Amino acid sequence: MSPESAVENEPDGLPSMRRSNRLRLLQAVRRSGPISRAGLAKATRLSPPTVSSLVEDLLHEVGLMSEVGIGESSGGRPPVLLQFNREFGYLVGVDVGSRTLRVALTDLQGQVLARQQVPTDPAGGEILVDQMCTIAGELFTATGRDRGKLYAVGVGAPGMTDVKSGRVIRAVNLPGWVDLPLRDLLEARLGAPVRVDNDANMAALGERWRGSARQVKDFVFLALGAGVGAGVVVGGQLHRGHHWYAGEISHMNLDVREWRSDFGGRGYLESHVGAVAIAEGERARSIVGPAGAGQERGAAVATIIAAARSGDARALAVLDELAVYLGTAVANLVAVLDPALIVFGGGVSHAGDLLIERVRRVVSRIVPNLPRFEISTLGDDAQLLGAVSSAMDIAESRLATWLGAASFPRRAVGRTGTR
């Protein structure tokens, strides 16, 4: 009964018109929640008998729909409500943070059934792969679901990833991850298609799905954590770039006079906006104490933000300084992309309006086309939910190809000659 086997069972022979209409019905059901056959007929502009017949397939032969009960009558025979069978399969989303590993088990609609988080094993490498698989297994057991029905997996990893080959090229703070074929390892162990992407991209997907960026076609998610990264969404689609480097804005140079000093010099965004840079600035030290005392830069940043919130002039000055660099970088990004929205995430984003106002002031002096600015509404869950969202994307296309999105009547392969 696993989806895998169902794929095999489905005869390829069905002419495509029917398959395509089946898919249309399924999508209508997913969009329009519980809905009657009559409602589906209106929504898809198919005739009632056709809908009945296709629903029959979807209900009993395929198993992707279920009858969910009787609806209110509106003056006639009450409708039989149909629903997408969300438990036809399950999704797993994984967020590999440099400190925390989060795993969620959801149904096909992305509804979270269970989740768990543990400290990331700093050794990285295959140990982490073990950790993920174990936790995923535990979540299946805990919720009493069949792990054979795992349908797709999304993984957000810190650092640089090659989405096509599913490799992690290098991971921030996880020395054990260098050119790790994460996707292949996971697919082998979990028996389901896996997509690996970097954390900023995943966070962007999360915000697009259930965060600040719903309905927004063009936006950028700014991950302001240990480093600075961006997830770029253009035309509703994540844009990853030719070398998977899109959004690596930490390399931006904001001082032509310093461009000769190679990566990481004073002219570069990274030197002014990363948590490291913030925590180790002069003013910052005067707030959080001498360098080296605070092992955790994230904590130092949090302290500075707290001070700023309570009106500490030195802390506000740190934000001012930060905003000049960040704002200029954002302005340059806006000059290139003209997005409708920029979402701030990561530790620095907890400064909230203190940050947004300062950045907006800078940006508005540089470019005329101001985007909307918002703080991530998902916070630390953005990456995890983004991973789930990307698993949903895989599931979507798997369902589509399976049910026959494939255009049109395909003749039986290997057509025999005339003789």
Place this chain on the structure above:
Amino acid sequence: MSPESAVENEPDGLPSMRRSNRLRLLQAVRRSGPISRAGLAKATRLSPPTVSSLVEDLLHEVGLMSEVGIGESSGGRPPVLLQFNREFGYLVGVDVGSRTLRVALTDLQGQVLARQQVPTDPAGGEILVDQMCTIAGELFTATGRDRGKLYAVGVGAPGMTDVKSGRVIRAVNLPGWVDLPLRDLLEARLGAPVRVDNDANMAALGERWRGSARQVKDFVFLALGAGVGAGVVVGGQLHRGHHWYAGEISHMNLDVREWRSDFGGRGYLESHVGAVAIAEGERARSIVGPAGAGQERGAAVATIIAAARSGDARALAVLDELAVYLGTAVANLVAVLDPALIVFGGGVSHAGDLLIERVRRVVSRIVPNLPRFEISTLGDDAQLLGAVSSAMDIAESRLATWLGAASFPRRAVGRTGTR
């Protein structure tokens, strides 16, 4: 027999499967040049009788195909070759330069039938609209084509345009164009759908179609003329941005220390890379003579480039300076988008390798993900051909909706009740 009337004549009653397959055939014919019915059957995976029947429609009823002759036998009955009827309708592309107005008349495949160029009337405004329409009319007459068969028009205008409403918000060097509803004016006079877009975007489309960017999904066209503009192509599609400001990189700030000085200060790209800025730099003056002597900045730039090509140290120094700013801007753009290719166009691009090498050197010090760099292969024709290309896009979708790309069986509207 104009396409317009044909659209009306086509009964909407054809069930969609047939319409959709007709479209598939048409596209296969356009892709695969002259091809037999048997070839089409293989290419589209439709059965021979179906192909015959649909081709019959397309040939005689619709008129979008024509038989073009008999092909070589490959050991059996020789094939009857079919072709897309490129003269089913015509396209017009217009490039409104600040100095030259170019107009081309092409067939539906974008093959240029005739073209003409005249000096742009600096008065701008509706006078220019007249000019365009007149020239277009002349081209129809000169080639003996029926102007009633005009199928789509693309117009590239300098400056800022709102593609959705078809308005020119403001045009560089054309004071008469301020918030001009160019699309509506032209559609009223020409009787065909019109798309208006800015010159950098059109040039990008041109390079995508028949220039350096063929087959490239993610690239940026840099228009280095009087100002600096970019046409941004992401995922094969032009990206225009939320306020139609995408690619307005002249606003980029490359010197945080100068960000307070508002638009146009020393920190901004525009102040260093535009033809004005180049021609009026100190070193530049020492080559081309005192300021004000050369009315034409474009000519001054050309002089400098010529000098550089012949090894003039001062001219090369101008390029060096330019490359630092341009390279930094490009690097920032690359940090955001990671394109596969950057195409240089406009007057400054005539510096060729002298420019590319210098820019590449700067970019390679700032970001690790170097794109390919190329000089526009279309030169001054990029915008014009881009305008044609965008007209083709319109034509494509017009044909598609007309032939019924619209997904699936649509019930007769206003379905009468059960009674």
Place this chain on the structure above:
DNA sequence: CTGACTTCGTTCAATCAATTAACAAAGTGA
């Protein structure tokens, strides 16, 4: 130059899915 073989395209009957029309089912409301 004839006959076997290919390839191209069409004719014809069969198939399959969607539609219309009619009807059964299951309610509301006067």
Place this chain on the structure above:
DNA sequence: TCACTTTGTTAATTGATTGAACGAAGTCAG
């Protein structure tokens, strides 16, 4: 209780695609 609505199914019709057979128009070998 009866007229009316809305939902869903059954039955007959329509329309498009297909497979098989066949005619058309060539090549190629002996």
